[in-house]
Amino acid sequence: MKKIDVKICVGTTCYVMGAFQLQHLEDFLDKKSLENVNISGAPCLGCCQDKNYENAPFVEIDGDIIANATIVKIIKEIEERLK
Amino acid sequence: MKHLSNAHKLKKQITVEVIKEFLSDKLEENLKYIPVNLRPRIKSSSRCCVYKDRELIKYRVMAALGVATEDEIEEATTLGEYGKVALERKSANKRILSVLNIACQSCVKARYLVTEACKGCLARPCTTVCPQQTIYVKDGQAYIDYAKCNNCGKCVDACPYSAIIHIPVPCEKECSVGAIKKNAYNQQYIDFDKCIYCGKCTNACPFGAVLEISQVIDVLKAIKGEKKVNALISPAIEGQFPGTLEQFVTAIKEIGFDEVYEVASGGLKLIKNESEVLEQKLRCKSESSQNNNCLMTSSSCPAYLELVKKYIPEMAQYVSQSKSPLQYTADKLSSENSDAVNVFIGSCMANKLEVQNSDNLDFCLTFEDLGAMLIAHKIDIQSLSETSLSPSKHNNEAKTIAKAGGLAAAVEKAFFENNTDKIDVHHIDGVTIDKIAELKLYANKEKITNYLEVTTCEGGCQNGPCSIGLMKLKSS
Ligand code: FES
Numbered sequence A: 001m002k003k004i005d006v007k008i009c010v011g012t013t014c015y016v017m018g019a020f021q022l023q024h025l026e027d028f029l030d031k032k033s034l035e036n037v038n039i040s041g042a043p044c045l046g047c048c049q050d051k052n053y054e055n056a057p058f059v060e061i062d063g064d065i066i067a068n069a070t071i072v073k074i075i076k077e078i079e080e081r082l083k
Numbered sequence B: 001m002k003h004l005s006n007a008h009k010l011k012k013q014i015t016v017e018v019i020k021e022f023l024s025d026k027l028e029e030n031l032k033y034i035p036v037n038l039r040p041r042i043k044s045s046s047r048c049c050v051y052k053d054r055e056l057i058k059y060r061v062m063a064a065l066g067v068a069t070e071d072e073i074e075e076a077t078t079l080g081e082y083g084k085v086a087l088e089r090k091s092a093n094k095r096i097l098s099v100l101n102i103a104c105q106s107c108v109k110a111r112y113l114v115t116e117a118c119k120g121c122l123a124r125p126c127t128t129v130c131p132q133q134t135i136y137v138k139d140g141q142a143y144i145d146y147a148k149c150n151n152c153g154k155c156v157d158a159c160p161y162s163a164i165i166h167i168p169v170p171c172e173k174e175c176s177v178g179a180i181k182k183n184a185y186n187q188q189y190i191d192f193d194k195c196i197y198c199g200k201c202t203n204a205c206p207f208g209a210v211l212e213i214s215q216v217i218d219v220l221k222a223i224k225g226e227k228k229v230n231a232l233i234s235p236a237i238e239g240q241f242p243g244t245l246e247q248f249v250t251a252i253k254e255i256g257f258d259e260v261y262e263v264a265s266g267g268l269k270l271i272k273n274e275s276e277v278l279e280q281k282l283r284c285k286s287e288s289s290q291n292n293n294c295l296m297t298s299s300s301c302p303a304y305l306e307l308v309k310k311y312i313p314e315m316a317q318y319v320s321q322s323k324s325p326l327q328y329t330a331d332k333l334s335s336e337n338s339d340a341v342n343v344f345i346g347s348c349m350a351n352k353l354e355v356q357n358s359d360n361l362d363f364c365l366t367f368e369d370l371g372a373m374l375i376a377h378k379i380d381i382q383s384l385s386e387t388s389l390s391p392s393k394h395n396n397e398a399k400t401i402a403k404a405g406g407l408a409a410a411v412e413k414a415f416f417e418n419n420t421d422k423i424d425v426h427h428i429d430g431v432t433i434d435k436i437a438e439l440k441l442y443a444n445k446e447k448i449t450n451y452l453e454v455t456t457c458e459g460g461c462q463n464g465p466c467s468i469g470l471m472k473l474k475s476s
Helices: A012-022 A031-036 A050-055 A071-082 B006-023 B033-038 B050-065 B079-088 B125-129 B154-158 B170-174 B200-204 B216-224 B245-255 B264-287 B302-311 B313-318 B325-336 B351-356 B367-376 B392-402 B406-418 B433-443
Strands: A004-009 A037-042 A059-061 A064-066 B097-099 B111-114 B135-138 B141-144 B164-167 B180-182 B188-190 B210-212 B229-233 B259-262 B341-346 B363-366 B425-429 B451-455
Touching (some): A004 A012, A004 A071, A012 B367, B006 B367, B050 B079, B050 B216, B111 B154, B125 B135, B154 B164, B216 B341, B216 B363, B216 B367, B259 B325, B264 B325, B341 B351, B351 B363, B392 B406
Parallel strands (some): B229 B341
Antiparallel strands (some): B180 B188
16 A cells, blocks of 8 residues: 655744744654654745745645644544545 | 643744734834734634733733733833834843733642542552541542641652642742742732743743743844844754755855854853863862862853852852853954944843843843744745854864753763863753752762753753744755
C-alpha cells in the first residue's frame, strides 16, 4: 500500500503562525498510522497569500489542503484514509 | 514548551494587521476596522458576544501600537487617536508588560477542591492529615472550610481516590517571584517593584490577558526615517525561522533594515573576558591561600540581573562585571556610527529593559514581532537569495550561548586553553522558586562552584517568551 503523504508547511507564514507545534505530529500517532504515513516539511505551499495568512498553518495530505491545521485535524484525516 | 494556542495566534494576527495599516500609510484611518474585521457579526465569538471580543481586541491593538491599557486616555478614545499617539511619540513606551483587566477572568484564588470523586470513606485521611482541621464531611462528601484553609495541600496526597485537586491561578503559578497578584476586585495586576520581566506570565494566561507592549511602530517609523537602521540579531536566532541565516539576512534587509549584525560576535568577547577574569580571581585567591572557592556568576541574562537586584542581594558582589553580548555589539556599532538607530531582535522580554537602560540601543523587537513583519511584507525567507554576513562563521561557537549551559561550557573551554588548574562550572537552567533557593545557597557559599551561569528561561534564550520555537522538520 502506498503511504499517506503528510506535508507540513514550514514556509515563513505557516511557521510563524504555529506550524512549530505540528512538528510533533509523530508523537501523537498510533502504530498503525505511523507505519502508513510519510511526514515531511514543505516550503510554502502557496496557500498563505493575502488575507489567507490568517488560516495558516497549512498542511497537505495526499494533495488535499488542510487550513488552520492542528494535530487533531491531521490525525482525523489520516485515520479517515486508513479506514 | 509553547503550545499552538488561539491566544498566540490572535496576538500575531493583530500585529500583522497593525503593520499592514502602517505600511499602507492609513494607520489612523484604518485601525478602527481591525476589531470588526477580526470579529465580524457572522463569526462566532470567543467570549460572550462579538462585541466584547471587539472591545478586547481594541486593547490588544493598542498593545501592538505600543500603548498599554494603563495609558488609556479615556474609555471613548478611539484606535485612530492611539494610532496618532504612536506615530507622534519620539521614543518607545517605557512599559514592557500590561494586564488587560477586562480580559482577566479573575480566576478564583489558588485553592484546593474536593471533587465528586470523594466517597466519604470510613478512613477519611484528609480530615486527620489537615493541620488546620478544615475538612469536614457532610452527607457522605468531604468539604474544605476555606476560611481556615492555608493551602498546604497535604490533603491531596492523603486521599486514596485522588479526589482532591489543586486549582492554580496560571499566571501566578508561572511567576517565580510572586509579582503578579490580585487587586481588591479579584483581578490580577503586576507589582513592578517585584517583577523581573521574564515574561512567563504572558504565555501562561489562558485568556491572553497579560499583554506585551510592542515597539513595532517605533521601528517601522525609524525604517521610514532618514537615519541608518541596524538590526542586531540575538544568538537565539538559530532554528527560529525557516531558511538559512544568509537568506534571513536578505529578509531583514527587505523589511528595510540597512545592516544586520549578529550579537553572537559580542558573545565571543564575553567568553574571552569571563575566562580571563575568572583566571585572575582564582590566582589571587590561591595566593592568599584560601582554597579555590571564589565565585563568579554570569551577567548576560537581564532578567537574572533583576532577580539578583531584587531578591538575592547577597549575590550582587559575585556578578561578573562583563557586559552582555548585546551591549558589546551595540557599543562597537555606536563607536563606528553614533548616528545609526540600533534595534535588537530577540526572544526575550527583559531585553527591553536592557535596551531602555543603554545609551547605544534604541529599540527592541521580538521574534514574534519580526515574524509578523515578514508576513505583512509577504516575505517568504526560503525563496530569497543569500546575503553573507560580515564576520560571520566564527560566531557559530558563540551561538551556543543561546542554549542553557552554553556560556558555562564555553567559558570552561576558554579557561582550559590557558590553564591547567581545576575549575568547577555550573549552570542553573530556568528560574523557579526552588532554583532561587538554590541560588541563595551559592551566594552564601553553602554550595560551591567557580562559575555559575544562570538563564531565567528554561533551555536558555532559544526558549524565551517571545521565541517562535525551534524548527525540527527540514523542508525538502
Ligand atoms: S507558508 Fe505555508 S502556505 Fe505559504
